[in-house]
Amino acid sequence: MSAPVATQTLIEVRDLNVHFAINASFKARVTGRGGATVKAVDGVSFDLHEGEVLGLVGESGSGKTTLGRALLGLVRPTSGSVKLRGEELVGLPERDLRPKRRHLQMVFQDPHASLNPGMTLQTALAHPLQIHKLTSGDAETQAKVRETLELVGLFPTQRFSDSFPSDLSGGQKQRAAIARAIITGPDLVVADEPVSMLDMSVRAKILDLMIDLKERIGLTYVYVTHDLASAKFFCDRVAIMYLGRIVEIGTVDEIFNEPKHPYTQALIRAIPEPDPDKALPRDLPRGEIPDAARPPLGCSFHPRCPKAFNICGWEARDLQTMLESRWMDLGEDRYGEERPLVGDFSKLKSTEHDAFLPAGSGKDPGELLALLEKIRAEEPDEPMWTGVKEMHAEAHGVRVTFEPGIDPPLYETGGAKAACLLYKPD
Amino acid sequence: MADPVLSLRDLRIWYGAERGAVRAVDGVSLDLMPGETVGLVGESGCGKSTLGRGVLGLLPEGAGHAGEVSFKGRNLLDIKQRELRSMRGPELGMIFQEPMTRLNPLMRISDHFEEVLQIHEPKIGKKEARNRSMEALRGMGIPPTRYKQYPHEFSGGMRQRIMIALALVLRPAVVVADEPTTALDVLVEAQILRILADLRRNFDTALLLITHNLGIVAEACDRVAVMYAGRVVEQGPAYDVTTKPSHPYSRELLRSTISLSTTELHSIPGAPPDLVSPPPACRFHPRCPNAMAVCAQQWPPTEATSPGRRSECWLHATDRIPVGLEQPLQREALAASEEA
Numbered sequence: 001m002s003a004p005v006a007t008q009t010l011i012e013v014r015d016l017n018v019h020f021a022i023n024a025s026f027k028a029r030v031t032g033r034g035g036a037t038v039k040a041v042d043g044v045s046f047d048l049h050e051g052e053v054l055g056l057v058g059e060s061g062s063g064k065t066t067l068g069r070a071l072l073g074l075v076r077p078t079s080g081s082v083k084l085r086g087e088e089l090v091g092l093p094e095r096d097l098r099p100k101r102r103h104l105q106m107v108f109q110d111p112h113a114s115l116n117p118g119m120t121l122q123t124a125l126a127h128p129l130q131i132h133k134l135t136s137g138d139a140e141t142q143a144k145v146r147e148t149l150e151l152v153g154l155f156p157t158q159r160f161s162d163s164f165p166s167d168l169s170g171g172q173k174q175r176a177a178i179a180r181a182i183i184t185g186p187d188l189v190v191a192d193e194p195v196s197m198l199d200m201s202v203r204a205k206i207l208d209l210m211i212d213l214k215e216r217i218g219l220t221y222v223y224v225t226h227d228l229a230s231a232k233f234f235c236d237r238v239a240i241m242y243l244g245r246i247v248e249i250g251t252v253d254e255i256f257n258e259p260k261h262p263y264t265q266a267l268i269r270a271i272p273e274p275d276p277d278k279a280l281p282r283d284l285p286r287g288e289i290p291d292a293a294r295p296p297l298g299c300s301f302h303p304r305c306p307k308a309f310n311i312c313g314w315e316a317r318d319l320q321t322m323l324e325s326r327w328m329d330l331g332e333d334r335y336g337e338e339r340p341l342v343g344d345f346s347k348l349k350s351t352e353h354d355a356f357l358p359a360g361s362g363k364d365p366g367e368l369l370a371l372l373e374k375i376r377a378e379e380p381d382e383p384m385w386t387g388v389k390e391m392h393a394e395a396h397g398v399r400v401t402f403e404p405g406i407d408p409p410l411y412e413t414g415g416a417k418a419a420c421l422l423y424k425p426d
Numbered sequence: 427m428a429d430p431v432l433s434l435r436d437l438r439i440w441y442g443a444e445r446g447a448v449r450a451v452d453g454v455s456l457d458l459m460p461g462e463t464v465g466l467v468g469e470s471g472c473g474k475s476t477l478g479r480g481v482l483g484l485l486p487e488g489a490g491h492a493g494e495v496s497f498k499g500r501n502l503l504d505i506k507q508r509e510l511r512s513m514r515g516p517e518l519g520m521i522f523q524e525p526m527t528r529l530n531p532l533m534r535i536s537d538h539f540e541e542v543l544q545i546h547e548p549k550i551g552k553k554e555a556r557n558r559s560m561e562a563l564r565g566m567g568i569p570p571t572r573y574k575q576y577p578h579e580f581s582g583g584m585r586q587r588i589m590i591a592l593a594l595v596l597r598p599a600v601v602v603a604d605e606p607t608t609a610l611d612v613l614v615e616a617q618i619l620r621i622l623a624d625l626r627r628n629f630d631t632a633l634l635l636i637t638h639n640l641g642i643v644a645e646a647c648d649r650v651a652v653m654y655a656g657r658v659v660e661q662g663p664a665y666d667v668t669t670k671p672s673h674p675y676s677r678e679l680l681r682s683t684i685s686l687s688t689t690e691l692h693s694i695p696g697a698p699p700d701l702v703s704p705p706p707a708c709r710f711h712p713r714c715p716n717a718m719a720v721c722a723q724q725w726p727p728t729e730a731t732s733p734g735r736r737s738e739c740w741l742h743a744t745d746r747i748p749v750g751l752e753q754p755l756q757r758e759a760l761a762a763s764e765e766a
Contacts, residue, residue, distance in 0.1 A: 059611035059612065059613065059614075060611055169697055171697075199469045199470055199638065200469070200638060200639075200640075200679065200682050200683050200684075201469055201678070201679065201682045201693055201694040202693065202697075203682075203684060203693075204682050204684065204691040204692055204693040205693045207684075207691055208691050208693070226611060226612065227684075228612070228686070229684050229685050229686050229688065230684045232686055232688075233684060233688050233689075233691070256686070266613060267612055267613065268686070270612045270613050270615070270616035271612060271641065271685070271686060272615070272616070272619060272639065272641030272642050272644065272645045273641050273644065273685050273686060273687070274640040274641045274643070274644050274668055274680055274683050274685055275644060275668070275669075275685075275687075276644040276645075276664060276665045276668050276669060278644075279645065280616050280619060280620060280645055282620065284613060284616050284617060284620070285613055288581045288582075288583050288584070288611075288613075288614055289581075289611070323571075324569035324570075324571050324572070325569065327569060327570055327571065328564050328567060328568070328569045328570065331564070332557060332560065332561070332570075335570050339570075339571070345571065
């Protein structure tokens with residue numbers, strides 16, 4: 001789709017953070033210090049122009065839904081700024097935020113759960129109008145509800161305004177949820193996976209409706225999804241998220257024709273296409289999205305990245321992953337030989353860029369060092385070795401010193417912006 | 427050609443409901459060859475999962491069935507529950523959609539495997555059980571160091587791989603996988619699809635892969651059966667069906683899939699029918715762009731359109747349409763709202 005002429009900035013997000021405290025002890029809760037936090041959204045900045053569709057794409061746990069909700073103040077940002085037409089929303093008390101919600105609406109993922117089963121569509125759609133005092137009198141409210149039902153394709157409106165959600169199919173429910181979102185005449189609609197619960201044959205209809213509404217009543221969308229294919233079709237710009245950060249942002253053409261970040265490249269190649277002549281590649285990133293409470297050092301994608309190199313932030317955990325995946329490939333005999341040389345992984349210690357790998361009980365640390373040197377010689381392509389500066393035997397184990405890593409910000413690449421050290425200017 | 431390991435003949439499964447019988451599977455015939463992966467696709471509510479469970483005798487009480495599911499020369503529908511139970515595992519395996527809820531949170535991974543092996547192969551020694559389990563886990567990409575851990579210590583993708591390993595450790599002849607990757611992320615889904623694709627080369631297990639994603643079929647299946655309203659409307663080699671579908675439903679389903687090469691949105695009008703009172707004759711005729719007058723009156727014949735390929739549609743038997751019934755079907759236009 002062609003990008004609309006950039007008119008005016010509707011939403012301006014700067015350095016937005018949403019952190020959740022987890023497992024907080026009593027002391028940590030009282031003092032507000034200590035305890036682990038999950039950085040669900042971690043320093044995100046972007047602009048959203050009027051009439052634009054921005055896709056937030058990522059795997060589960062990437063923070064895309066939290067970011068979408070934070071834009072509307074449905075989760076409280078920890079810090080940072082979200083401006084609606086220059087007006088700050090972060091830090092507003094609920095009372096002042098509420099009137100703003102007229103302009104900021106949301107469509108949720110599960111249409112079966114987002115409509116009240118005890119309300120007819122007439123009641124459900126009239127609520128926002130009454131809350132925001134947009135109509136005076138029942139007749140006007142009813143007329144507005146009918147008009148909106150017609151707009152989303154639920155006609156005859158007479159029949160649908162009296163029906164309950166249980167009378168509707170999945171696609172019809174999602175139409176009703178969209179009607180409820182647009183009835184207040186919002187500027188921005190955040191759509192959180194609006195089609196992922198629907199059948200293939202229905203998805204296209206809902207996306208068609210959303211495109212149609214955008215043109216007819218001038219909406220701006222934030223489209224939260226894990227489905228790159230629908231984002232490619234529906235969006236003007238796409239932001240790829242990984243572990244709370246935007247790792248790449250650019251226009252649809254930039255992202256899909258020339259993806260810069262190795263993560264984006266992998267995502268695009270991993271989509272199963274209904275074309276049997278295109279097989280999935282074999283060299284997909286290993287592993288899964290890491291625990292957000294303990295994000296990797298440096299670039300958070302480095303443990304899975306096929307292009308990682310020395311300054312990506314190697315650390316003790318990567319040593320364990322490397323050994324485990326080696327033992328998986330080698331088979332029982334070699335595992336039986338090598339495993340006893342290495343001690344308990346739970347005693348693997350890490351200080352900054354230094355790791356201490358304990359030797360197995362009663363084993364000589366020298367033997368463990370020899371094993372690591374042997375692995376290094378056997379698997380020179382393992383990216384981790386580029387980051388190992390030094391290894392030497394100590395009492396009870398081996399100390400491995402890594403190259404200090406860099407946490408990459410979004411770099412200019414000549415196309416999309418990407419948070420990858422491959423594009424770090426010298 | 428080898429004999430099929432599992433063969434369905436005119437299988438019917440229905441559930442009793444207040445309004446009448448819900449005919450979830452309505453006369454399905456399908457063969458599964460040893461080592462073959464067959465994809466079963468269709469919209470939700472077309473009877474895919476019921477068919478998959480029916481094959482393993484995992485239907486809820488109150489479900490009725492007729493027809494034949496023959497496995498190694500016996501009809502599974504006639505076998506007593508007790509015997510069927512002992513066959514599940516060593517002969518018939520199942521992989522479910524939700525990996526998060528299918529492992530016992532209080533049991534180590536090692537216990538899951540050793541329990542399964544000891545129940546079905548009582549003579550197996552502890553050492554051999556351990557070796558076989560670790561070998562199965564290795565094949566699925568689970569490091570041996572994690573053998574003694576609990577389910578909560580694994581991510582969703584790893585748990586699904588453990589489930590697959592658990593289904594395969596007894597080397598069953600047939601495995602039914604019901605949407606095994608639906609709850610997973612793209613990259614993990616791709617990893618699992620690779621594993622399933624490798625299965626056909628390394629094991630002799632026949633796999634019935636239930637999915638709604640045609641991309642997965644093109645990627646991991648040898649053959650595909652397209653289901654609509656309880657019937658298999660088309661079956662054939664996955665390559666042929668995904669490149670040149672011969673039934674209008676398969677074609678429309680392919681066209682409505684949103685993929686990276688999508689430049690125009692397309693959808694099928696209407697919705698799958700209520701299975702209590704499905705439309706007469708061809709079930710797809712109210713939504714079919716090619717529908718003729720005959721489609722609403724007479725049951726379409728099943729035609730072999732090419733070797734190994736069958737399609738249940740009047741378009742492939744035009745010479746047998748009664749005179750006067752070949753003109754396009756007249757019907758009222760659907761309101762947009764009826765569609766979704």
